[in-house]
Amino acid sequence: MIGDVIERSLRQRSPVIPVEALVGNCDGSRMPEIVADRLTEEVARKLVEVCPTSALGMYELEDRRCLRLSYGHCIGCGKCADAGQGAVVVARNFTRCGVAKEQTVRLWDIDGRAEMTPLAPSPEEARGQIHSLLQRALNVRQLDAGSCNGCEAEITALTNPYYDLERFGIHFVASPKHADMLLVTGPVTRNMAEAVKATYEAVPAPKLVVAVGACGCSGGIFAGSHAIVGAVDAVIPVDAYIPGCPPTPAMLITGILEVLRRRIAK
Ligand code: SF4
Ligand code: SF4
Incomplete structure (x- = not known):
């Protein structure tokens, strides 16, 4: 009987998602994408009004709005896409994962109806470099600094047979002493601040720190609460940021690979 089970499972196709479908994919995250040629001042004002976290804002820059x-x-609430009259769509591809803080911000000239920020690296570029990036194993220690556990649920999914993070040689480790990278979720609560600093100190140099989720990047929906110290970078130095509330497993993998790419390029 056990022979039948083994034979059947060997005949089945692997459920693992191919790398090509993974890197840059943000399905399910509801990250917004601005359609520049549909942008007007009236629409921009409406977007700023409906955004619950001030992720959207209007500014004057060199006499341009x-x-x-x-x-x-x-936080991927989708309100801007609902109110945007076609000027906002839900993104299918998202490459601003694992990037520096300033690269998580984009800017559009409203009157010129054009984006002003430089383009992020394309998913194709990252896909092509994956094998050269992962010539050795990467040990990751995940640290919950006060999250709601939404980010943890997505991180846990990384190790299932569908995403199979281990195939890239990326492993989760139990001790910060064995880690190359700290993946920190949640806003840093006052109770966790010392533990976050101690964990950071315990990781051997050269270490990489990645802030995960809207909470890790900015405090997210908890920003301003008396119970938190702030985002992760309020407590320890952060190398890169992975937005989303929560980021999907594909966004997490894209972000981790992008961090490695940037480190190797240095
Ligand atoms: S999806 Fe993001 S940018 Fe849009 S309204 Fe929600 S929080 Fe603001
Ligand atoms: S980013 Fe969203 S899912 Fe992640 S800890 Fe914060 S509230 Fe929870």
Whole structure:
């Protein structure tokens, strides 16, 4: 009987999602994408009004009126897409994962109806470099600094047979002493601040720190609460940010690979 089970499972196709479908994919995260040629001042004002986390804002820059979108503050609520009259769509591809803080912010010239921020690296570029990036194993220690556990649920999914993070040689480890990278979720609560600092100190250099989720990037929906110290970078140095509330497993993998790419390029 056990022979039948083994034979049947060997005949089945692997459920693992191919790398090509993974890197840059943000399905399910509801990250917004601005359609520049549909942008008007009236629409921009409406977007700023409906955004619950001030991820969207309007600014004057060199006499130009601009719409600013900070993905680090965005919780993917979808309100801007509902109110945007076609000027906002839900993104299918998202490459601002694993990037520096300033790269999580985009800016559009409202009157010129054009984006003013430089383009992020394309998913194709990252896909092509994956094998050279992962020539050795990467050990990751996940640290919950006060999250709602939404981000943890997505991180846990990374190790299931569908996403199979281990195939990239990326492993989760129990001790910060064995880690190359700290993946920190949640806003840092006052109770956890010392533990976050101690964990950071315990990771051997050279270490990488990645702030995960809107909470890790900006404090998210908890920003301003008396119970938190702030985002992760209020407590320890952060190398890169992965937005989303929560980021999907594909966004997490894209972000981790992008961090490695940037480190190797240095
Ligand atoms: S999806 Fe993000 S940018 Fe849009 S309204 Fe919600 S929080 Fe604001
Ligand atoms: S970013 Fe969203 S899912 Fe992640 S800890 Fe914060 S509230 Fe929870």
